[in-house]
Amino acid sequence: MDRKDFIKQLRRYQKGSISRRHFLGVTGLGTATAVLAASMPHLMTSRRAYAQDLGDQVNLTTWPDYHNPQNFEAFTEATGVKINVTVFGSNEEMFAKLKAGGTGWDVLVPTNYTIETYVGEDMFEPLDTAQLPNYNPEFYTDPRFTEPGTISGKTYAVHKNWGTTGYVINSAKVTDKPTSWKEFWDLTNTKYQGRTMVHDYQLTTIGNALKYFGYSFNSNDEKELAEAEKLLIDSKPNLFAINSDYKPSLINGDAYMSVCWTGDGKQLQKTDPAFQYILGKEGGEIWADFYAVPKGAPHRSAAYALIDFLLEPKANALEVEFHGYPVADKRVIDLLPKEIINDPILYPAAELLAPLEFGAAATLTNPARAEIMARFKSA
């Protein structure tokens, strides 16, 4: 093929009249890339998968502010695959949407306690980990971060990052130094009436009301739930809002305290050092998010390429610097700056981590809890 011919083919490809596969085939670039990749494994590791045809787009369904745009640009540059991002506010909504069907999603970021439900409904495909060379569970600090992704011996989801659910205070306004959930609720109902926010999410809101009494975050015990409900309903007139989008109100100075996830705590502190993130000493929630591929994903190979790209240690370290959630992969931790590893928000002290519990699927789907939440919100 001479130069003129090559340019012609390139123009045809750019205009979209021939496919990438055809273009790479006729120009021999496909083979060249594959040969190059194979002969220089060190240089090309993260690009090994891309010699094959990945298509031109991949649909990623995730949470707000959860990925470094720099990585997305690099992925698109390396592969030509455009990433379409959809964000959700809750696992339930994500599940409901996928269950209703026709989403066209390729990669999904579910939280630990939902994976069992997705797999039970036959909505995830078992992952071909050979296509994810950057995924290696041996490097994870704690098996608890990888276990929820494996169901009856098959890997359905790979670990992305983890986090905790504590609370944030604006220390410029809240001068007490609370360390427990008991103080969180007591301050809400005494000194800082109308200044506290809780999530519009039964798992964390009811869970942390249970913690006031020292009960399990996952309790489904009728009597314990009744006590938590009473606390919630009694506190409601003293709450500023029931809303999972709490950052604007905190930054605006309308709210002083809020139930808060790790990364939001970190992002708030970056905005204003007066914001402090606190893990109640009674415990609370620890969670982990995963990457999964839904059954029938239309851009399956691009999905694997994207997951592998984001799990590559350097890219993953960039992710952490952006979203502010801790990762469990030692290779990534080694690349992180000291101030992140020593940050008590991201990597809390062992004695604070120990009492934390992973949310259970049964907690999330308990209809009694849904009704308590409805009564609380309508009280």
Place this chain on the structure above:
Amino acid sequence: MSAGADAIAAPATAQRKQSGRLLTALLLAPSALWFFVLLILPLAVVLIYSVGVRAPAGGYQAAFTFDNYLNLPARWTAFKNTLTLAPLGTLICLLAGYPLAYFLAVKSSARWRVLLLILVIVPFWTSFLIRTYAWIFILGGRGIPALLDSIGIPDVRLINTPFAVMCGIVYAYLPLMVFPIYVSLEKLDKRLLEASEDLGAGPFATFRQITLPLSAPGIITGCMLVFILLMGEYLIPQMLGGGKVFFIGNALVDLFLQSLNWPYGSAVAMALVAIMLVTVSLYLRATAATGGRRDASLI
């Protein structure tokens, strides 16, 4: 002779009538299809779902039970709040919208009228969500409360109160009230007002006996538009009420998206439809007597 002409004309008329009917049917077909596919069919699905049960992992599982309907009192507060808010919001919109529409239609000069009407429409060019967000900042701690604080009225809290919800509602729905009333007032024959004055009626009597009855169709249309939309309102209470004010719309969102109890959600939705049908038909019947009969079909 004339009988023969009739005999010839009759089939032609019948034919014309028939083709007219065909044309009517053809013209109606798209909207009939639209209503069937996008209204009747989904409603049927909701009805079927409402007698089902929640699948263990959430969603719908086929069954035949009225438990969902028997369980409706569990959302009583949501119904109560909606049935308080919707009429109240409609009333406030009417009280605020009528003078504005009156001013636009009767008092303003023709030169200014177009500009003023455009000013009423202009907000619609911006996304509703963004306009509601603007209210969050206006009512939030750095908005009006900060202003009040600087003139010596400290610690006023406006955002996430029923007051904030009402502000958002009146702001959002006012144009829907103003336009129908404006249209009916604009058609008002000014000579009737002069006649009333000539006959010795004061301004108040003229308003009560002439203007108000003649603008009744606009009032009825405006109230229907605002009321029906308010019954399904979700966004404003969520954003300006801080999730603490719970309406049927919010209950539905939670049931479908959080607890994934689609059958119960369907029953709540059916109850809402039933309540709307009853209140709207009662309202139309009550207002038909006040002269709105002819134009009530406007909606």
